[in-house]
Amino acid sequence: MQHALRAHPVVTIVSMAVGLFSLLPFLYLFIAGFSVRRVHALFAFPATLAELTRTVGLTAAISVCTVLLGVGAALLVVRSDLPFRRVLTVLFALPLAVPGFVSAYAVYSAGLLVAPRSDLLTSFGGATIVISLTLYPYVFLACVVGARTIDPAQEEVARSLGARPAAVLWRIVLPRLRPAIAGGVLIVALHVLSEYGAMVQLKQRTLTTEIMSQMLDYGDYETARSLSMLLALLALVALVAGRGVSGRASEASIGAQATRPPGTVRLRGARLPVAAVALAVPVAAVGPTVFMTVHGLTTPHRATALGWQQVAVAGANTIGYAVAAGLLASLVGFPVSWWISRRPSTAATMTERSVWLAHAIPAAILALALVFLATRLAPGLYKTPAVLIAGYVILFLPLAVANQRVGLESAFVRYDEAAAALGSPAWRRLGRVSLPLALPGVATGALLVGLDASKELTTTLMLLPFNTQTLATGLWGTTNGQSLDFTAAAPYALVLIALGSIPVYLITRRTLRYLPATSVRPRQPAKSTAAAG
């Protein structure tokens, strides 16, 4: 069917090129070859099977934990009269600024300092909690926005039909949060599947650590590729499961959408205790890192001198790569976001999915693919910043696209049409209407890509040009030292967290608009309604 405002062929071609570019790692896996038999043979070792179970187990357990933490925290700041909500919201999001492997290293070192003989932290449960605390903000931020946009009329109707507050939460609020939860938990699951640094620090042998070990310790690339296919399969399962969780929560509404804020639950006497418990979450998440960083910088017993100059150079490199990745991912992601949100079609959906698919394979394999392709197709590019930035872009493109879509969907098509009726040609409509309205989403996407690029370890380790360092690789270099007391890592951690806090603050500041105004106290639903339920 012909559409009067159809996608410009340039948009289509560029988008499909971006989709194909994202599939490069898969191309590599197929060209270089993998062997099902090799994988089969590996499973003769009980250790491999244990690694697979541990990978699945950790992914499931961490997903559940992050949902509990993220949803709980989001409901607290949006739907209760918790004191210091704005401060707590920023604190809840803060763990995003700390890379998982740094947090894990700090916790481990702190553990050595406090209880050297305990192996609690390196147990399955310990690792689950430590990693969950670094990843729950992805669920939290999505749910804050989701919880704010639930029409309170639905809850009021449920109450009037005799549902208790708990039943309203279970039957109305949580189902409406499903898309937000699904989006957040998918990112969490994919992170866990491909996490390397934190797993090593917490002594968890997973598929990803095995893949890295096959490559780095044994140089067995075929086995690494074969195991990667297995890992990619798990990631696909996560992608499909994510769709299941998100469900088909379509909106049916008569007349104009209500923009009334949802009611808040009064915590009454429990306000301060609840706030204290809430505060414990971010404190547990970033506390050890902050403590070990401060401790490392101030301790008189240091093995190595503080190399601030090295740290400064690494910091500058990190900023450069992060900014380049954020900008480039936004640039190449935009046609895809535009295509899928404005002219959805089968081809557009396929393109968007292929962007996500790239996110589903471990960063190590992506890096390996780029090394392989660069050395064969463009030897001049190998170990140049271009390949590293390309790696970041492929890896984090979904973050850019997902957020740009949110932005574009708030820049309703009717604004575009109103502009067209006023004589505005397509390029001018984009520049004056759609882009300014979508800008917050585009900016959030760019910030997240930059943030994740600065935290990314595996890809950076493998693709970083010779004789240069970023904060992440510099810090990782100190984890092989003779003393695992974090003192050598502290200056890197300080700069990394300080830099990471900027995008986290900027992202959270936009989220703060979704909090109810502090002065407004919507009326409490009558007590008798609850009693009658």
Add this chain to the structure above:
Amino acid sequence: MLEIRTLSKAYDAAGRHGEHIQALDSVDLEVADGEFLTVLGPSGCGKTTLLRAIAGFEAPDAGTIRVAGRLVAGGSRPVPAHERGIGLVPQEGALFPHLSVAQNVAFGLGNLKRKERQARVAETLELVGLAGFGPRRPHELSGGQQQRVALARAIAPGPRIILFDEPFSALDEYLRESLRTEVRGLLADLHATVMLVTHDQEEALALGDRVAVMRDGRVVQVGGPRETYYQPVDLALARFLGEAVVVQGDVARAEGQSPTVSCAFGTLPVAAWHGSCGRCDVLIRPENIRVCRLAESLGGPRLHGTVGTVLDQTFYGHDGVVRVSVPEIAEHVSVRVMGNRPFGVGEKVELAVDSAVCTYPG
């Protein structure tokens, strides 16, 4: 000014593959220069598709659209929306939220010099009664004010035609009526050519020089509001346009005379005659039925109508509706009366029809 010929458009039914919904089915329609045409229909009748096809947001499957003689759709190269010179006032305004009121109004004035543009914006805002609102943001305005800005934005570039998509439906009733009257006057002063789509029959009848009624993708009737209301093409349309009393009758036509119909209300002149002689349905509007107490009518002049019993009375303030049960008529008869005439339940009343009626094949 606007000329639409055999315009058709089908959609795939959502979720059901291969099925089509005929949103527009060979629509013919014209809007004369300076005319105000309202397009009336229930939701899903195709009126919004029609509007979007004219504006250039939907490409029709077949048929042509001409604006001031220029073929804009249905030719070899459809004219894109931004080159059509057609103004649009969307539902709920769709003001650009990131621009001020003045910037919104100036949006379509890109070809003017800065000074002229500012003057035009000020002039247009004054026209819609919002002088001085330029620096404000859309979210700081009330619904009615937003709709005024949307109108100002649409008329500022001086479009050939202005399209309105249910512009008043989001407003509350009092505001709707006053804004409607004001906009009508303003557009008449501008001698603007207007097409407004709505599902509100009162709005369509009150605003339009002519009313086009759509149903299932077709235009079923086009005419003046009075003609459309009193002489609808069929009974379904009659009921859609307002309250209707339908009784059985017999049409007869004496040689050389206009036809008459005999029914429970006596023998009545026929204004519009659909079908042939013989059995028919007679359409009577409640406001054309006169009612008086039987006791009164015995003393005064007789109405020569029929007698019934009052079932109930609904009071609307300015007027009211009395429902009367008449032995010869299966349905209850609704009669519109002035609000200050109370009738008691069970009271005997006499009913008579005081105007010509329409008949339809029974």
